[in-house]
Amino acid sequence: MSDEGIKPNIASILNATVCIRHKNVGHDMRRAIMDNGLDIDHSVRNTAMLMFARCRRIDLARSLFDGFTFKDMVCCTSMIDTYAQADLPLEALHLFSRMRLQYLLPDPVILLAVIRACSILASLHHARTLQGRIIHCFMESQLVLDTAVLDLYIKCGSLAYARKVFDKMKGVSSPGAL
Secondary structure, eight states, rough: GGTTTOOOOOOHHHHHHHOOSHHHHHHHHHHHHHHTTTOOOHHHHHHHHHHHEEEEEHHHHHHHHHSSSSSSHHHHHHHHHHHHHOOHHHHHHHHHHHHHTTTTTEHHHHEEEHHHHHHTTOOHHHHHHHHHHHHHHOOOOOOOHHHHHHHHHHTOHHHHHHHHEEEEEEEEGGGOOO
């Protein structure tokens, strides 16, 4: 594309980064982003972070994350999900804790990324703590979060807690889901 004198724009970069899974191509994409001044766009940076996670270059994803002057919910979610994809659950949970200290209230999307990280650990302690955070943040049951927490408890080996979550779930019509 650039060999032909055509400059990439944000849309083309966003579309391309979701397809990249190899380090060499990821480096080429990073160069194209930097060379065209697209590294200041938040959506490009977030997408590039996830691209680097797929390329197993967590260092580059973290470098992009650290470059954000204001870390909003989207960039925190991207980095937490990056850590979870890279099987680095403790880093994901540490970042989630730091995010909470900055008074960013988690939304269901970031909580799903944190649940993914907790699933890797299969720690009942982390699962219980996270479920408490979810209950604290949401007055009403969130089916997608409840389902993920149920799955998390099963991965932790606690069918008793999984059953409690299942019994409180709204909108589940089949006990076969458990």
